[in-house]
Amino acid sequence: MPELPEVETMRLQLKRFLVGHDIASVEVKNRKTFQGDENKILNSKVMGVRRFGKVLVIDLANGYSILTHVKLTGQFIYRGPNLPKPQELSKKVTGGVPGPHTLVIFNLDRNGTLYYNDVRRFGWIRIEKTEDVEKEKFIIKLGPEPHVAESSAGQALLTLDLFKEILSKTSRAVKVVLMDQEKMGGVGNIYANDALWLSKVNPKTPAKSLDPKSVKKLYEAIITVLKAGIKYGGASELAFVTPDGTEGNYQNHTLVYGHEGEPCERCHKARINKFFLSGRGTYSCPFCQK
Numbered sequence: 586m587p588e589l590p591e592v593e594t595m596r597l598q599l600k601r602f603l604v605g606h607d608i609a610s611v612e613v614k615n616r617k618t619f620q621g622d623e624n625k626i627l628n629s630k631v632m633g634v635r636r637f638g639k640v641l642v643i644d645l646a647n648g649y650s651i652l653t654h655v656k657l658t659g660q661f662i663y664r665g666p667n668l669p670k671p672q673e674l675s676k677k678v679t680g681g682v683p684g685p686h687t688l689v690i691f692n693l694d695r696n697g698t699l700y701y702n703d704v705r706r707f708g709w710i711r712i713e714k715t716e717d718v719e720k721e722k723f724i725i726k727l728g729p730e731p732h733v734a735e736s737s738a739g740q741a742l743l744t745l746d747l748f749k750e751i752l753s754k755t756s757r758a759v760k761v762v763l764m765d766q767e768k769m770g771g772v773g774n775i776y777a778n779d780a781l782w783l784s785k786v787n788p789k790t791p792a793k794s795l796d797p798k799s800v801k802k803l804y805e806a807i808i809t810v811l812k813a814g815i816k817y818g819g820a821s822e823l824a825f826v827t828p829d830g831t832e833g834n835y836q837n838h839t840l841v842y843g844h845e846g847e848p849c850e851r852c853h854k855a856r857i858n859k860f861f862l863s864g865r866g867t868y869s870c871p872f873c874q875k
């Protein structure tokens with residue numbers, strides 16, 4: 586599932602491509618994917634794109650917003666005058682655009698088009714009044730998020746003090762706590778693995794038994810890996826593509842995630858070990874993450 590860096594990458598590109606476009610018409614091919622009345626968003630200009638956790642909010646000039654969560658396999662693909670140059674479509678866009686998996690088409694002015702493809706159809710798009718967006722339950726429930734990108738209004742900031750407090754209250758394995766989206770937002774499996782390796786913390790350590798120095802290192806490591814994720818346009822595992830139709834590149838720059846059996850690049854004294862923790866693939870160096 587896309588994590589913070591992937592969704593932030595989508596936000597940055599959608600903002601670059603869509604702001605200034607008017608929505609001319611909307612073709613809804615699958616009613617289950619699209620909730621609300623598409624007529625409410627016609628002939629209105631895109632003003633901005635915000636992110637709340639993994640939800641993107643496209644704000645329009647007429648007081649309505651388009652909310653969307655791409656879940657496992659949703660893809661937004663833009664074609665039109667704001668693309669710097671025509672990009673070859675990623676092979677991860679199954680069936681192309683428009684194609685058999687295109688569920689919604691936003692026809693924009695100036696020959697622009699925004700396609701929504703979704704093979705598994707878990708993602709959703711919803712039309713809502715802009716003033717109601719921040720009253721949404723999922724936004725109120727969002728855990729605080731580290732400051733790695735333009736902050737989203739309404740979402741609390743994960744400060745070092747707050748991070749310490751969250752960890753000090755539980756004896757669950759630290760990696761499991763990092764990935765608990767109600768405790769803190771933004772850290773999914775890939776980035777949790779990399780942040781723990783970078784800070785030399787054993788993923789199984791009970792959260793409250795971490796010493797203050799390790800907590801600080803881990804906090805800083807989370808920010809470092811999330812920023813790297815955004816820099817590389819996210820990780821294109823499974824179906825993730827960027828709105829320009831290409832792929833993110835973080836999967837080629839992971840520190841420990843996916844490196845099972847390879848020598849640890851830092852200590853060169855052990856090979857990366859893979860095991861499962863709460864059902865998720867966990868990678869660590871048995872020497873430097875004791």
Ligand SMILES: [Zn+2]
Pocket residue numbers: 849850851852853854855870871872873874
């Ligand atoms: Zn090592």
